[in-house]
Amino acid sequence: MLDERDRKILSLLQEDASLSVGDLAEKVSLSISACSRRIQRLEETGYVARRIAVLDRxxxxxxxxxxxxxxxxxxxxxxxxxxxxxxxxxxxxxxxxxxxxxxxxxxxxxxxxxxxxxxxxxxxxxxxxxxxxxxxxxxxxxxxxxxxxxxxxx
CATH class of the missing domain: 3.30.70.920 (Lrp/AsnC effector binding domain/regulation of amino acid metabolism (RAM) domain)
Structure with a gap:
């Protein structure tokens, strides 16, 4: 089950997947370790399918x-x-x-x-x-x- 912090992490990662865990943690008001665990769980459960670079066409x-x-x-x-x-x-x-x-x-x-x-x-x-x-x-x-x-x- 996702909560509002998970959704915020997902939104931020969609905007910029290169954000550091520290920056993400600060933006969602979590410690770095707690944020890192959430990101890992979101990846393991398939909410984050992959991280890519969007190229300028x-x-x-x-x-x-x-x-x-x-x-x-x-x-x-x-x-x-x-x-x-x-x-x-x-x-x-x-x-x-x-x-x-x-x-x-x-x-x-x-x-x-x-x-x-x-x-x-x-x-x-x-x-x-x-x-x-x-x-x-x-x-x-x-x-x-x-x-x-x-x-x-x-």
């Missing part, structure tokens, strides 16, 4: 975002696994979701420029049969992040 040379909306005529488990394998090794595809509604999948693709999308498209269609693919170019990022709400955690 402009500096990394991939400022363009394209969302590829995919329809397929195939819904069998073996096709889904083939599709999963086809996209797994393409680093430009940073997210993939199976959807309800008019499209079956959406891919978030980060690219050096929009023209590079064709390279990614061809990599996918060489490996798996698709019924329809529609792409939309992101014009502006209005909100971005990986932080999730902590108030719902049990």
């Amino acid at each position: 402009d500096k990394m040379g991939v400022p363009t975002t394209v969302f590829a909306l995919i329809k397929t005529a195939h819904h069998a488990d073996d096709w889904i696994e083939t599709f999963r394998k086809a996209i797994a090794d393409i680093p430009e595809i940073v997210e993939a979701h199976r959807l309800t509604g008019n499209y079956d999948y959406i891919l978030k693709v980060v690219l050096p420029r929009v023209e590079h999308y064709d390279v990614i498209y061809k990599q996918i269609v060489r490996k798996v049969e698709l019924f329809d693919v529609s792409a939309s170019i992101s014009m502006e990022i209005l909100k971005s992040g990986m932080a999730v709400p902590v108030d719902y955690a049990r």
Whole structure:
């Protein structure tokens, strides 16, 4: 069971995972050892899945975002696994979701420029049969992040 201090620790770690235990302890009014034990427990119980560095996309040379909306005529488990394998090794595809509604999948693709999308498209269609693919170019990022709400955690 999480308490308010656990939630505050999780929120702070989401904002900046490089904070020292001392800084975290001070911000949540705990001793360093008590805070350290809580962090260890949150990691061991899976609340903290991993700690990562978020890179600047402009500096990394991939400022363009394209969302590829995919329809397929195939819904069998073996096709889904083939599709999963086809996209797994393409680093430009940073997210993939199976959807309800008019499209079956959406891919978030980060690219050096929009023209590079064709390279990614061809990599996918060489490996798996698709019924329809529609792409939309992101014009502006209005909100971005990986932080999730902590108030719902049990």
